[in-house]
Amino acid sequence: MVDSEAAIDGPGEARTGRRWASDKGLRVVLALVESGPFLILVVLALVMSFLSPVFLTVGNITNLGVQTSIVAAVAIGQLLVVLTRGVDLSVGSVVGLSGVMGALVATSSIGTGFTTLVAIPLVGAAVGLVNGFILVKLKVPHPLIVTLATLGIVRGLALQVSGGETLVDIPAPVITAGSGELLGFPVPVLIVAGMAALFAFLTRRTRWGRWIYAIGGNPEAAERAGLPVSRVLFSVYIVCGLTAGVAGLLTAGRTAAGSPNAGILLELDALTAVIVGGASFFGGRGAIWNVVVGAIIIGLIRNGLNLLNVTPFFQQMAVGTLILVAIQLDVIRARLETRLQVVRSLRHAT
Numbered sequence: 001m002v003d004s005e006a007a008i009d010g011p012g013e014a015r016t017g018r019r020w021a022s023d024k025g026l027r028v029v030l031a032l033v034e035s036g037p038f039l040i041l042v043v044l045a046l047v048m049s050f051l052s053p054v055f056l057t058v059g060n061i062t063n064l065g066v067q068t069s070i071v072a073a074v075a076i077g078q079l080l081v082v083l084t085r086g087v088d089l090s091v092g093s094v095v096g097l098s099g100v101m102g103a104l105v106a107t108s109s110i111g112t113g114f115t116t117l118v119a120i121p122l123v124g125a126a127v128g129l130v131n132g133f134i135l136v137k138l139k140v141p142h143p144l145i146v147t148l149a150t151l152g153i154v155r156g157l158a159l160q161v162s163g164g165e166t167l168v169d170i171p172a173p174v175i176t177a178g179s180g181e182l183l184g185f186p187v188p189v190l191i192v193a194g195m196a197a198l199f200a201f202l203t204r205r206t207r208w209g210r211w212i213y214a215i216g217g218n219p220e221a222a223e224r225a226g227l228p229v230s231r232v233l234f235s236v237y238i239v240c241g242l243t244a245g246v247a248g249l250l251t252a253g254r255t256a257a258g259s260p261n262a263g264i265l266l267e268l269d270a271l272t273a274v275i276v277g278g279a280s281f282f283g284g285r286g287a288i289w290n291v292v293v294g295a296i297i298i299g300l301i302r303n304g305l306n307l308l309n310v311t312p313f314f315q316q317m318a319v320g321t322l323i324l325v326a327i328q329l330d331v332i333r334a335r336l337e338t339r340l341q342v343v344r345s346l347r348h349a350t
Contacts, residue, residue, distance in 0.1 A: 044300050116170075
């Protein structure tokens with residue numbers, strides 16, 4: 001009798017058919033691959049703690065947390081877009097525009113600490129609304145095209161309204177949000193942790209979150225099932241702009257200024273955090289806390305290399321290498337999942 005697994009695998013894999021009959025080994029390997037971001041973070045932290053005595057000091061950990069919070073804020077919104085098979089390249093420019101607009105609001109007739117706090121994230125949400133409108137209502141074929149265009153438009157608008165100058169009229173509440181402390185913890189870290197907890201709940205425990213994963217997993221099937229695809233896509237781009245606006249708030253508060261050049265290339269850091277965190281550009285896969293871990297890994301690499309006096313050029317190379325490793329882990333994970341499904345199907349069939 002022909003071994004069923006050998007027949008499926010082909011003659012070249014006949015000898016390995018029985019080895020795959022049990023899926024326990026596959027599950028273990030798959031679990032290790034899926035834990036990749038956390039394992040990378042632990043290994044990097046251990047290595048840096050040995051290489052630099054300054055790394056584990058309270059001051060450096062606090063600084064790392066504040067730096068990471070800005071990337072994490074942008075990456076949380078970027079993940080929602082990536083889950084739907086999209087991308088938003090305008091988020092870095094949104095950080096610059098929102099800070100500038102916050103400084104202008106602060107000096108206007110309605111300028112108070114509260115109105116500035118509210119206005120900065122709302123500027124980001126407004127840009128996200130424009131992105132969503134162009135994609136959903138005007139039916140431009142790909143978000144890469146739309147957000148690449150708005151990247152330039154938003155950055156140019158920030159330079160225009162600020163006259164190309166850094167504005168320093170930032171009220172105290174914004175500075176507290178970006179660089180203050182509460183009960184010994186940095187306020188920006190607390191803000192981003194709260195935001196991550198909120199969106200982790202929304203994506204995993206609400207209908208809206210399930211719709212996002214369903215649309216990213218199979219847009220055509222979601223459409224046939226009657227899911228509100230257009231409204232969900234609209235919403236994720238608004239949220240992505242909003243979280244970029246929050247990053248603009250933290251940046252303006254940390255620097256006590258609204259700079260039109262703030263956030264340059266931040267979109268690349270956010271996308272890197274999403275990839276390193278295990279999300280897939282094919283949509284439908286990714287988790288908020290994993291993306292936060294991805295942002296911490298990026299911050300840890302740059303912080304650690306700075307402590308070791310490594311040039312910024314090498315830092316870029318290190319982050320690029322990390323992206324390739326993360327992509328390869330995603331490929332391995334997909335293959336393992338496919339193999340596991342085959343093994344389980346064979347088991348049920350026999």
